[in-house]
Amino acid sequence: MKSIKLLALTSAFVLALAGCNETGDDKKAADGEGDADKKLAFASTYAAFPSKSTLITNAYIIQGNGEAIENGSVLVVDGKISAIGAGTVEGEADTKINANGRYVTPGIIDIHSHLGDYPSPSVNAHNDGNEITGPVTAEVFAEHGVWPQDPGFDEALAGGITTLHILPGSANLFGGRGVTLRNVPSRSVQGMKFPGAPYTLKMACGENPKRVYGQKGGPGSRMGNVAGYRKQWIAAQAYKKKLDAGDDIKRDLRMETLAGVLSGDILVQMHCYRADEMVQLLDVAKEFDYKITTFHHAIEAYKIGDVLAEHGTCAAMWADWYGFKMEAYDTIQENVPFVHAQGACAMIHSDSDMGIQRLNQEVAKTWANGNRAGLDISEAEAWKWLTLNPAKGLGIDEETGSLEVGKRADLVLWSENPFSSYAVADQVYIDGALMLDRASGLKPRSDFRLGHPGAK
Amino acid sequence: MIKRILFSSIIAAAISVSASAQEPSVVFLDNVSVSPDQTVDMIIRNGKIQRIAAELQAPATARAMTGGGQWVTSGMFAPLTSLGLVEIGAEDSTDDRRAKDAKTSVSDMASDGFNPQSPIIDNTRVSGVTHAGIIGSASQNIFAGTGFIANMSGDFDSVEKDGAFIYVQLGSRGGKLAGGSRPAAISQLKNALSDAKTRMSSPDDGDALSRRDAAALSKAARGQMPMVIGANRASDLLRIIELRDEFGLDVIIAGGADAWMVADELKAAKMRLIIDPIANLPGSFDTVGARIDNPKLLAEAGVDFAFMSFSESTSHNVRILNQHAGNAVANGLSWERALAAVTTTPAKWFGVDVGSADQGADTFVVWDGDPLQVTSAPVMIVINGEEQPLISRQRELRDRYNPKREDTRAHKYR
Numbered sequence: 001m002k003s004i005k006l007l008a009l010t011s012a013f014v015l016a017l018a019g020c021n022e023t024g025d026d027k028k029a030a031d032g033e034g035d036a037d038k039k040l041a042f043a044s045t046y047a048a049f050p051s052k053s054t055l056i057t058n059a060y061i062i063q064g065n066g067e068a069i070e071n072g073s074v075l076v077v078d079g080k081i082s083a084i085g086a087g088t089v090e091g092e093a094d095t096k097i098n099a100n101g102r103y104v105t106p107g108i109i110d111i112h113s114h115l116g117d118y119p120s121p122s123v124n125a126h127n128d129g130n131e132i133t134g135p136v137t138a139e140v141f142a143e144h145g146v147w148p149q150d151p152g153f154d155e156a157l158a159g160g161i162t163t164l165h166i167l168p169g170s171a172n173l174f175g176g177r178g179v180t181l182r183n184v185p186s187r188s189v190q191g192m193k194f195p196g197a198p199y200t201l202k203m204a205c206g207e208n209p210k211r212v213y214g215q216k217g218g219p220g221s222r223m224g225n226v227a228g229y230r231k232q233w234i235a236a237q238a239y240k241k242k243l244d245a246g247d248d249i250k251r252d253l254r255m256e257t258l259a260g261v262l263s264g265d266i267l268v269q270m271h272c273y274r275a276d277e278m279v280q281l282l283d284v285a286k287e288f289d290y291k292i293t294t295f296h297h298a299i300e301a302y303k304i305g306d307v308l309a310e311h312g313t314c315a316a317m318w319a320d321w322y323g324f325k326m327e328a329y330d331t332i333q334e335n336v337p338f339v340h341a342q343g344a345c346a347m348i349h350s351d352s353d354m355g356i357q358r359l360n361q362e363v364a365k366t367w368a369n370g371n372r373a374g375l376d377i378s379e380a381e382a383w384k385w386l387t388l389n390p391a392k393g394l395g396i397d398e399e400t401g402s403l404e405v406g407k408r409a410d411l412v413l414w415s416e417n418p419f420s421s422y423a424v425a426d427q428v429y430i431d432g433a434l435m436l437d438r439a440s441g442l443k444p445r446s447d448f449r450l451g452h453p454g455a456k
Numbered sequence: 457m458i459k460r461i462l463f464s465s466i467i468a469a470a471i472s473v474s475a476s477a478q479e480p481s482v483v484f485l486d487n488v489s490v491s492p493d494q495t496v497d498m499i500i501r502n503g504k505i506q507r508i509a510a511e512l513q514a515p516a517t518a519r520a521m522t523g524g525g526q527w528v529t530s531g532m533f534a535p536l537t538s539l540g541l542v543e544i545g546a547e548d549s550t551d552d553r554r555a556k557d558a559k560t561s562v563s564d565m566a567s568d569g570f571n572p573q574s575p576i577i578d579n580t581r582v583s584g585v586t587h588a589g590i591i592g593s594a595s596q597n598i599f600a601g602t603g604f605i606a607n608m609s610g611d612f613d614s615v616e617k618d619g620a621f622i623y624v625q626l627g628s629r630g631g632k633l634a635g636g637s638r639p640a641a642i643s644q645l646k647n648a649l650s651d652a653k654t655r656m657s658s659p660d661d662g663d664a665l666s667r668r669d670a671a672a673l674s675k676a677a678r679g680q681m682p683m684v685i686g687a688n689r690a691s692d693l694l695r696i697i698e699l700r701d702e703f704g705l706d707v708i709i710a711g712g713a714d715a716w717m718v719a720d721e722l723k724a725a726k727m728r729l730i731i732d733p734i735a736n737l738p739g740s741f742d743t744v745g746a747r748i749d750n751p752k753l754l755a756e757a758g759v760d761f762a763f764m765s766f767s768e769s770t771s772h773n774v775r776i777l778n779q780h781a782g783n784a785v786a787n788g789l790s791w792e793r794a795l796a797a798v799t800t801t802p803a804k805w806f807g808v809d810v811g812s813a814d815q816g817a818d819t820f821v822v823w824d825g826d827p828l829q830v831t832s833a834p835v836m837i838v839i840n841g842e843e844q845p846l847i848s849r850q851r852e853l854r855d856r857y858n859p860k861r862e863d864t865r866a867h868k869y870r
């Protein structure tokens with residue numbers, strides 16, 4: 001996932017990689033293919049908020065890469081981690097913060113959110129997360145449904161969320177493209193888009209597609225689900241062949257997305273619960289030579305941790321949700337640590353506007369249960385489930401997900417150990433800019449909140 | 457009841473104790489916390505807290521829990537759940553919460569659908585919930601039927617109090633159930649209360665209820681049975697106070713997202729509320745006032761409240777009630793008040809005993825840490841003097857697939 005290939009199909013991504021949001025520069029990124037308008041579609045206009053250089057000392061630092069520094073300092077300059085280490089670090093800063101032993105961690109990344117697509121209030125007019133008009137809608141983009149005024153973004157920030165991935169829902173076999181966002185106030189979704197982050201494709205296994213389409217032309221069974229995937233991949237292979245040959249073909253948004261998966265530029269995020277179904281889908285991926293980056297929900301991932309490890313496929317899981325449908329019946333409270341212990345890439349996810357506000361507690365629960373069951377995983381190791389592993393699942397781990405020199409300064413200063421129920425985020429920084437500060441009351445507030453009596 | 461006692465060799469936590477057949481069963485707890493600022497020594501004999509003192513000698517026959525850091529509390533009480541009424545949310549054949557096409561409502565006894573053998577009861581119990589209020593959802597009018605209180609032993613005789621409360625849905629959802637509007641819902645409630653006090657000559661004499669449903673509402677209509685009323689908007693909460701006074705009802709409000717806005721009125725009315733301490737999003741136009749410090753503001757105003765997880769789960773994941781209480785503490789509520797809100801406060805309202813950490817208690821939970829911490833879990837649970845097995849379907853799955861297991865046979869033979 002580290003190598004980010006340029007692809008004409010993933011336009012915004014290409015532009016952002018070129019380090020430029022200006023319209024005139026697309027030629028060098030475009031690699032001579034396609035037309036300019038296509039390249040410009042929905043490009044990120046994200047710009048970091050203004051920041052001061054900041055030195056945090058006397059902190060218990062969980063780096064997110066498995067390491068912890070008991071009494072350390074971190075220096076942030078120009079929005080990046082400039083220095084980090086035990087004791088004091090070299091360098092001057094405009095703002096100096098003595099953490100007094102408080103915890104500093106990377107900002108949390110939620111790989112599975114529908115904020116903006118299913119915003120608060122959840123009135124009928126706000127149901128923008130599932131294109132339930134057919135089982136194959138690889139042509140839709142989650143970002144086109146995102147309402148940046150969702151008050152959920154602000155509360156997620158208060159829970160330490162600095163980056164989040166918005167996915168279409170799971171009604172469809174191919175749900176559409178997901179988008180990775182910086183959790184910053186913006187009037188448009190373009191202003192939140194993580195520059196350079198690859199697009200993803202949401203796919204879904206199991207009960208949902210067959211339930212939704214069983215009486216609407218299918219798929220009506222798990223058999224139909226798999227046939228449905230294979231049919232589309234066959235078409236996508238043919239489309240890509242023409243594309244690679246430089247044939248003059250009519251643009252097809254659905255096929256562009258699927259061809260992007262086949263060329264490795266679009267990452268597959270696959271909703272799947274049962275162990276046997278995940279194994280089936282790994283075989284579909286093998287047949288058509290693409291990679292499933294992450295299984296989402298993955299209720300039974302603990303049963304096949306070794307298989308996931310072998311395929312290099314991650315699992316994004318809950319701490320304890322279960323039972324809302326048959327395929328969610330076999331949850332255990334140790335799913336995340338058991339997958340981790342089998343050598344696979346494990347992570348937490350929310351799929352919830354409530355859960356996203358306390359993912360640190362969700363990890364704390366499942367971590368404690370894992371150790372109670374005989375594992376011996378440190379807090380520092382478990383923190384990977386909140387930041388570095390979801391960053392890997394999104395192809396942004398070179399830029400964020402851990403506190404290391406040169407990476408984006410996305411970090412949280414916690415009131416106490418974030419594995420405690422009592423911990424709250426005292427400060428949240430995104431690209432070194434202070435976005436939330438409990439002491440001063442600094443917190444973004446959606447337009448929707450104005451004139452209503454709720455949270456200030 | 458035959459307790460299934462299975463212990464995996466893998467789960468050898470230092471402090472785990474077995475309910476083995478030692479006679480008499482004696483447990484010694486050294487330096488156990490009963491509140492954030494008090495630790496004691498404790499002797500538990502035959503499912504009862506026999507002695508508490510600053511320093512005690514361990515009895516010779518005792519299983520000692522000396523791993524350190526244990527706590528003892530009363531059992532947790534989840535006041536408004538559908539535990540044992542539903543196995544799989546999306547499978548109608550396993551779901552007894554709703555009866556949209558039934559001709560009855562108030563007279564539907566939730567206990568008639570209760571399955572104490574559901575694995576979900578075990579999952580709930582091993583997380584420290586010893587008792588729950590149980591009822592379905594309103595589905596064809598504003599009445600959800602008649603609820604009951606059960607303990608989480610999983611025994612066939614675990615219903616401790618049947619006919620314990622009535623549930624009434626108001627707010628926007630109540631309006632839809634009543635035909636389309638809040639005024640229609642209030643009318644339906646008033647008419648039903650009137651029906652409940654009227655002697656009817658034919659089965660469909662009532663203005664809102666049939667003869668049997670009206671009879672089932674009779675006690676609640678006279679204030680002799682708690683009427684739990686679901687509502688969130690501040691204007692709805694004030695209207696409920698008026699209705700209670702007008703009809704002489706024994707009301708507990710469920711929801712109360714806007715309660716902080718009318719805290720003084722709720723206090724003056726001595727109103728009790730079941731609130732969700734983490735509900736802070738304007739999820740609907742009924743809850744645009746939701747805020748995370750609702751519990752703190754209500755406590756400051758002197759309002760009586762208990763906690764329930766409306767935002768996360770009222771069935772399978774009820775077990776995270778202690779996490780909810782912990783989050784209330786994180787947002788300004790005292791630890792003692794938060795614990796009471798998930799234990800003794802609601803238990804008192806519904807007239808059941810969830811025990812205590814006091815001498816003589818025969819219902820209690822021993823935890824391996826602060827019970828409001830997400831990292832803590834029960835290591836011993838006693839309900840009505842009977843030590844409960846700490847096993848569940850989920851734990852059997854856990855043991856079967858534990859990466860540290862020694863059993864290398866195929867999973868179905870493990």
